[in-house]
Amino acid sequence: MSANRLEFATTSATEFVDITSRIQEEISRAGLRNGRVHLQSLHTTLGLAVNENEPLLLSDFKGLLERLAPAGAGYEHDDFARRFDIRIDEPVNGHAHCRQLLLSPFATLMVEDEQLVLGRWQSVFAVELDGPRRHRALAIQLEGEFATQGRETAESLVEIELARQLMVDPEPIASPMRRLVEAGGKRLRPRLVQLTSAIGPRNDPLRAAELAAAVELLHNATLIHDDYVDESTHRRGRPTVAAAEGPERAIAVGDYYFAKATRLIAQMGNAGVTSAVAEALEAICASQIDDVALRGTYPGDRESYMRVIRGKTASLFSAACASGALLSEANSDVVGALRRYGDLLGTAFQMADDVIDFSPTSGKTVGLDIKQRVLSLPLIYAAEDRVVGPEVRSLLAGSLGDAEVGRVTELVTSTDALARVREEARSLVEAAVRELDAVELDGLRPALVGVARSAVDRSS
Amino acid sequence: MSVQIRVLEPELDRLEGLWSDGLSDTYHAYLDQIDQPKLALAAALIEVGLRLQGLGGRAAPATTLLMGDLCLARGSRLLADHAPLAVQVAFARAIELLSSKAASEEPAPPARQLLAASLGAAR
Numbered sequence: 001m002s003a004n005r006l007e008f009a010t011t012s013a014t015e016f017v018d019i020t021s022r023i024q025e026e027i028s029r030a031g032l033r034n035g036r037v038h039l040q041s042l043h044t045t046l047g048l049a050v051n052e053n054e055p056l057l058l059s060d061f062k063g064l065l066e067r068l069a070p071a072g073a074g075y076e077h078d079d080f081a082r083r084f085d086i087r088i089d090e091p092v093n094g095h096a097h098c099r100q101l102l103l104s105p106f107a108t109l110m111v112e113d114e115q116l117v118l119g120r121w122q123s124v125f126a127v128e129l130d131g132p133r134r135h136r137a138l139a140i141q142l143e144g145e146f147a148t149q150g151r152e153t154a155e156s157l158v159e160i161e162l163a164r165q166l167m168v169d170p171e172p173i174a175s176p177m178r179r180l181v182e183a184g185g186k187r188l189r190p191r192l193v194q195l196t197s198a199i200g201p202r203n204d205p206l207r208a209a210e211l212a213a214a215v216e217l218l219h220n221a222t223l224i225h226d227d228y229v230d231e232s233t234h235r236r237g238r239p240t241v242a243a244a245e246g247p248e249r250a251i252a253v254g255d256y257y258f259a260k261a262t263r264l265i266a267q268m269g270n271a272g273v274t275s276a277v278a279e280a281l282e283a284i285c286a287s288q289i290d291d292v293a294l295r296g297t298y299p300g301d302r303e304s305y306m307r308v309i310r311g312k313t314a315s316l317f318s319a320a321c322a323s324g325a326l327l328s329e330a331n332s333d334v335v336g337a338l339r340r341y342g343d344l345l346g347t348a349f350q351m352a353d354d355v356i357d358f359s360p361t362s363g364k365t366v367g368l369d370i371k372q373r374v375l376s377l378p379l380i381y382a383a384e385d386r387v388v389g390p391e392v393r394s395l396l397a398g399s400l401g402d403a404e405v406g407r408v409t410e411l412v413t414s415t416d417a418l419a420r421v422r423e424e425a426r427s428l429v430e431a432a433v434r435e436l437d438a439v440e441l442d443g444l445r446p447a448l449v450g451v452a453r454s455a456v457d458r459s460s
Numbered sequence: 461m462s463v464q465i466r467v468l469e470p471e472l473d474r475l476e477g478l479w480s481d482g483l484s485d486t487y488h489a490y491l492d493q494i495d496q497p498k499l500a501l502a503a504a505l506i507e508v509g510l511r512l513q514g515l516g517g518r519a520a521p522a523t524t525l526l527m528g529d530l531c532l533a534r535g536s537r538l539l540a541d542h543a544p545l546a547v548q549v550a551f552a553r554a555i556e557l558l559s560s561k562a563a564s565e566e567p568a569p570p571a572r573q574l575l576a577a578s579l580g581a582a583r
Contacts, residue, residue: 263556267545279537
């Protein structure tokens with residue numbers, strides 16, 4: 001949430017002050033992507049209205065207010081002889097108070113895609129009813145998903161922390177990891193750490209960035225070993241460490257950052273955080289073994305697939321969410337809900353990744369998962385398909401050259417497998433979002449919902 | 461199987477084959493030093509894990525590497541759950557040293573020597 005005051009002066013007794021652009025500036029300054037703006041007049045003779053900024057119409061409104069509550073019409077409030085404790089400069093303004101009763105002292109406006117939601121002719125007015133006044137103020141609060149400035153600041157904190165950690169490491173170790181880090185990546189896990197670390201009472205963005213960077217290093221360490229195991233030549237458009245510098249270097253770099261990340265996390269001094277991440281890492285490693293073992297019965301079945309991806313992918317999403325919340329000392333209900341949210345989100349994320357492997361516009365090589373015999377839900381569904389299933393299974397049982405991979409891809413896309421997986425991923429995201437309903441998240445729900453939906457509705 | 465080993469059994473899930481293949485001996489070597497079975501097992505898993513991976517030597521084949529990774533991860537989780545912070549940090553630093561030496565192709569101290577010293581970090 002962001003809170004501020006809109007301050008201004010007025011120049012006449014009754015005046016419609018158009019504050020639309022001021023509100024929009026506040027939205028941009030705070031980086032509110034989607035949410036609401038709440039406005040409240042801090043005066044009893046200043047109202048709020050949403051209407052058309054057309055001078056003659058505003059004149060009509062002034063006339064209407066004058067007719068409904070004329071100035072000097074014998075208001076009891078103006079009978080100073082009957083009032084107590086009045087100031088020496090007390091204004092004669094019974095009419096202004098009555099006029100405010102006809103307006104509203106507060107307003108809530110919606111924001112979508114960083115823009116106030118207003119109709120073509122709508123403007124927001126602060127309505128001066130007892131001017132001129134040198135100082136008027138409105139309280140303004142913005143709540144919802146803050147996507148620009150706040151997020152950029154948080155993201156840059158993680159990037160700075162990653163660079164800082166790599167700067168102090170020996171070059172033969174740091175250089176391959178730096179290439180991987182600088183090649184990009186979605187940084188979803190650090191984002192989840194940062195978001196969830198703002199939920200509890202101990203919200204410390206610097207500590208959150210340290211944890212987020214350590215989790216990202218740990219994730220990258222697992223990728224470096226994965227790439228060797230999968231014999232991948234490229235990741236994020238660059239040669240993998242194993243391909244560029246050999247498997248020995250890849251193993252050493254992976255081990256180094258596994259150890260360093262766990263040390264950085266331990267040194268934060270929160271046992272719950274340390275355990276959450278350590279458990280996730282163990283689940284990842286165990287699932288990797290299952291993943292490779294299942295390649296013998298490729299493409300496997302849905303149950304095995306779910307078991308593997310919950311360990312391989314969802315466990316670190318879940319740990320990222322739980323560890324952020326634990327770091328901020330959120331209560332156990334919140335930690336539990338976020339843990340489940342992360343698990344569901346991570347599972348959905350992996351399913352979306354599987355679908356992207358079949359997309360020619362993703363920027364990745366189509367069918368790479370098939371070539372490397374990586375578990376893939378669309379492939380499992382296609383292999384179970386009554387029409388194309390036998391051919392898919394037959395092709396997967398043999399060696400997989402470009403022609404075979406191309407044909408399998410064609411067969412998968414001819415079924416409803418991709419649509420089914422996409423739908424399943426969306427259902428999981430909605431289940432993840434529902435996990436957030438029962439707990440108090442200090443206004444961060446829209447951001448977590450946004451992350452969840454964008455993790456699935458993506459093209460790369 | 462002794463009572464002590466039975467207590468450790470859940471921690472050996474998926475690693476049963478390793479127990480008779482050197483992990484047991486390594487565990488007992490650390491247990492001689494520290495009378496805390498879970499910490500001794502953590503140290504043993506890390507030593508065996510590094511050996512399986514081929515760190516500092518020839519890279520292990522993929523499946524063996526993954527087994528080594530699991531040993532390291534489980535050892536690390538045991539430390540997270542049972543070791544004081546100083547011991548956790550000492551172990552991590554030992555692995556950092558061994559892996560950076562391996563990456564630089566420089567000679568490294570024996571893993572057991574480093575890990576045994578790490579166990580003593582709490583004292």
